[in-house]
Amino acid sequence: MHVVATAGHVDHGKSTLVRALTGSDPDRLAEERRRGLTIELGYCWTALDGVGDVAFVDVPGHERFVTTMLSGVGPVPAALLVVAADDPWMPQTAEHLAALDALGVSHGVVAVTRSDLADPGPAVARARAEITATTLAGAPVISLSGRTGAGLDDLRSALVTMVAGLPTPDPDAAVRLWVDRRFTVRGAGTVVTGTLPAGTVRVGDVLAGDGRVVRVRGVQALEREESAVSGVARVALNLTGDVDDLTRGSVLTTAGAWHHTSVVDVRVTGPNDPPLNPRLHIGAADLAVRHRPMGPGIARLSLERPLPLRIGDRCLLRDPGRRTVWRVDVLDPDPPRLRRRGAAARRAEVLASADGTPRLDDELARRGVAHRDRVQQLGIPLTDGDHLVVGPWLVGRGAAEALARRLPELVEAHARQHPLDPAVPVSVLATRLGVPAGEIAEALVRPPLRVVDGRVRGPGTDGLPPSIAASVATVQRELADAPFAAPTADRLRELGLDERALAAAERAGLLWRVAPGIVLLPDAADEAVSRLQTLDQPFTTSAARQSLGTSRRVVLPLLDRLDRAGRTVRLPDDRRRLG
Structure with a gap:
């Protein structure tokens, strides 16, 4: 499937044109039909020779519904810009074109409608001039009439050429689906729709987003039940789980595959500097942000809620009051904190050469x-x-x-x-x-x-410091003749060996600390096991003390260490045997 979004001023014939191309009415709400304009996103589809199914997302053209329009255009890779031959170039058309340009939509067709009501020549010339400085430069401009059908074949041919040139998305990519509609179906429950730009959604998948986890109970594309759908595609997902807060602008993602961020460093391109608090539009999301300039063209945006963003994402800032849009390229969705004075300017210098790739x-x-x-x-x-x-x-x-x-x-x-x-x-x-x-x-x-x-x-x-090394050597000599006659605390103090010095000697492999204040030679454990083998098994603590020639002060912690090492086994009657 391929997906194309419409754009253009209100009452310039977008819905009529989509109806003529597909045979279906994208305006499905009674209020839309009563008022004669698109309010919510609608979509229809048709099959075009050579490229298969093409779905059209029909967006509102009225200035009051620009947010809805952007939610439909945001995830879509191609556009059909509609201009009426019997109207001048309108502000809303200009704003829609600026939005497409800011979003980097470079695949498109311009349709000059109502050619049966006025000479389309001036509108065609104006449209070509207007798109020249945008990402749609060079797009074909076709004059036609949605009412009479004149020029529709030329439009279909241009659409086939455009769609055939669209890049092929990766079906194995991580899913990021921006929800543009949410409703409830009797007997099924919650259903959301959106444009899937890449990746694959399957029945049974678990998706995450906005702190929630949902499971896909059903997948539908072009009103057909599917077990799996890969992007680009218009999809409707029947969801179960934590669905209460899902709404337009929510986003569902492959769990663990995306970094959700509320602070992002970006490159901003536009006619002037954005205001302090513009609106950010990405996918179907529309949210307030705080704009902090850091250097020429480089800014930090603080978002009112976290979004799953990646380097290279294209979005836009919009000032509803001035009806101005700015292109935004995501440079770093995981930026460092700016802790010191001048850090913002230095950060801008670091990002100056970044191009979003x-x-x-x-x-x-x-x-x-x-x-x-x-x-x-x-x-x-x-x-x-x-x-x-x-x-x-x-x-x-x-x-x-x-x-x-x-x-x-x-x-x-x-x-x-x-x-x-x-x-x-x-x-x-x-x-x-x-x-x-x-x-x-x-x-x-x-x-x-x-x-x-x-x-x-x-x-x-x-090595150890000379004084400590000399004292350790003294202990080693004293233990050589009586290996289990550990020096007393007084003797260690006399030699200047505190716990820190004994620990250092143990790390150096010169002594073995059996317990605090009790040290033996490093091979004392092996020597003890060798002597205990000569005793009748099992043996008592007293027998072990006599065999080793030491005191209870030493033998008790020594046997405990041997127990923990598995070299001796303590029995219920407090006797031991070799392990």
Whole structure:
């Protein structure tokens, strides 16, 4: 299926033309037929030779319904601009054309209607002149009469050529469906409609959006029940779940595939600067935003509610009072906070060269570090490059080099501040580098730095301070003859070995801290098991104490450590056996 939206001034014959092309009436509301103008979005379809089904979204042309018009045009890739031969170029036509231009609609046909009521020549010339400076430049301009049918074949031919040139959307893309109508069907429940630009919606799919989760109970396209529909297509979805707040402007997405944001950095293009509080239109959504200029053409928008946006999205700002529109290109839907004076101007400089095309190398150059999932949510293709890949994290080459240069200084500073614990845990190093994961810091380590047991060591940090090393050597000598006669607290204090020093000795592999204030040689566990093997099994604590030649102060925590290591097993009667 292909989808084309109409545009043009009220009472210029849009609905009549759609009716002539399709044989169906897009004005389905009684109020629309009574008043003779389109109020809500309507759509009809027909089959065109060579391109298949083409659905027309018929939008209102009255200035009071511009919001509705934009909700119909927003997600649609092609337009049919309608101009009446018996009317001058009208303000609403100009506004609709400006909106199509701002949205980047480059596939279109201009239909000059009512050629049976007036010479279409002037209207054709004016239309060609007006579209020349827009994205519709070069679009065919066809004169016709919806009432008599004259020129309809030429219009159909032009539509076939235009539709055949539309890009083919990706059926596997993540779904983002802007809801443009919501109603209730007796016996079915809630139904929403919208234009699906890409991706596939299937019966049974779970979609998310605006903090809600819904399940697709039924899918309909062109009034036919389908098990699945791929974009571009007009779809009606029968939904169940959290549907109470669904309305026009709501958006349904593939769960987890989109980044929902209320702050976005954009490029704004237009005749002048937008006001402080314009309206933002994207898809079928219309919401208030706060516009903050940051530099020439670069602005930050704060949205009244989060939307699923990606780099390269095209939307528009509108000032209803001045009937002016501005083109908006999304540059960064996940921007950094502006914390310091002058940060806005610096941010504008960073984004000055951005053109809205998502490129991984460019984004990593700006962000430094990014998670793979967030990159995909922002619509950035995962491509090969010279960036660093660390698990789910991607680190730009420039960021990796800059971070790696900082490491030696940070490790050295830590060693000076903690002489008994000179090795820096990678988690601490990550915090000081300002990166989100310790694995990133570990991946940046280069010689002479090295990683040992999750800690980064610098050159010359293997040994203990001389005074501590001498005291530890004394303890080692005393334990050599009596390996389980752990020095007393008084003896450790006499040697200047507090808990910090003992911990450092243990990390260096010189002692084993069995419990606070109790240290043995590093191989004491193996020696203890070897001696306990000579006892009758099971054995008592007293027998173990005598075999090891030590005191209850030492044997109790030692046996507890052996129990936890599975090398001994404590029985219900408090005796033990080897594990």
